[in-house]
Amino acid sequence: MTAFRQPLLRLLLFTLFGACPFLLSAQNIDIQDDDDKPLEERIIYSHQNTYNIGIHSQGFGAGFKLGRIKNINVTSNWEAEVVSLHSLKEIKTMNLSQYNSRPFVYGKLNSVYVLRFGYGQERRIFGKPYWGGVETRWTYEVGASLALLKPYYYYVVTYAPSSSGGFYETIEEEKFEQGIDILGRASFVKGLEETRPSPGVHASAGLSFEIGKSRTRVQAFNVDVKAEFFPLGVSIMDSERGRMFYLTFMLSYNWGSRFNKY
Numbered sequence: 001m002t003a004f005r006q007p008l009l010r011l012l013l014f015t016l017f018g019a020c021p022f023l024l025s026a027q028n029i030d031i032q033d034d035d036d037k038p039l040e041e042r043i044i045y046s047h048q049n050t051y052n053i054g055i056h057s058q059g060f061g062a063g064f065k066l067g068r069i070k071n072i073n074v075t076s077n078w079e080a081e082v083v084s085l086h087s088l089k090e091i092k093t094m095n096l097s098q099y100n101s102r103p104f105v106y107g108k109l110n111s112v113y114v115l116r117f118g119y120g121q122e123r124r125i126f127g128k129p130y131w132g133g134v135e136t137r138w139t140y141e142v143g144a145s146l147a148l149l150k151p152y153y154y155y156v157v158t159y160a161p162s163s164s165g166g167f168y169e170t171i172e173e174e175k176f177e178q179g180i181d182i183l184g185r186a187s188f189v190k191g192l193e194e195t196r197p198s199p200g201v202h203a204s205a206g207l208s209f210e211i212g213k214s215r216t217r218v219q220a221f222n223v224d225v226k227a228e229f230f231p232l233g234v235s236i237m238d239s240e241r242g243r244m245f246y247l248t249f250m251l252s253y254n255w256g257s258r259f260n261k262y
Contacts, residue, residue: 054252059084118143
């Protein structure tokens, strides 16, 4: 996973910051040739609802946005999403001495999923002519986060003295401790009833590239950087217990519709 995340992180950083000089120069261009567009292309819709799926530097996620179009340049959104949150220190391995053992992450304490709820806006930097192109917006969002920490269990071997004076071994499901003899990862459902919450807050900023050809359909790629703070801490790995601050970069695909309510 670490080998995969490093190139992804570089790609997201390059996409986000590499586009900035181009976008800044575009601000000197006339924002939009709306007067030259056909009438049907100049209709301002009042609502915009979208869904999104994406990959970020520490996991994956999906969500939706309920948007209100204030004017041709500004759209406000109420947003909700759920993402997985991994540590950059996670490395999957296997116990090769055991047949058909499950891969596991040594030192992992919890599987973490984060629910996010927030309010944000999209503001147009420049539009596209009626024959097509890419409309670019900058975006921001602030809101509340709720991390759900499910304990990560292992199949481990334990030894105890037998009545014959020797030792016997048993296989059990246990949480991580230093020095345990791990056979593999236990079932995901093990520990679900022990899931505990850790509330927090987040803020994000980024760019949205609208590629849809129709004014009533949304098709866009978003690149965002998100900062997240958990006062009670989020422990993913044994070497990072109680970590409070996370910074992630996300690339997502957004689709949906624009419409009017009468």
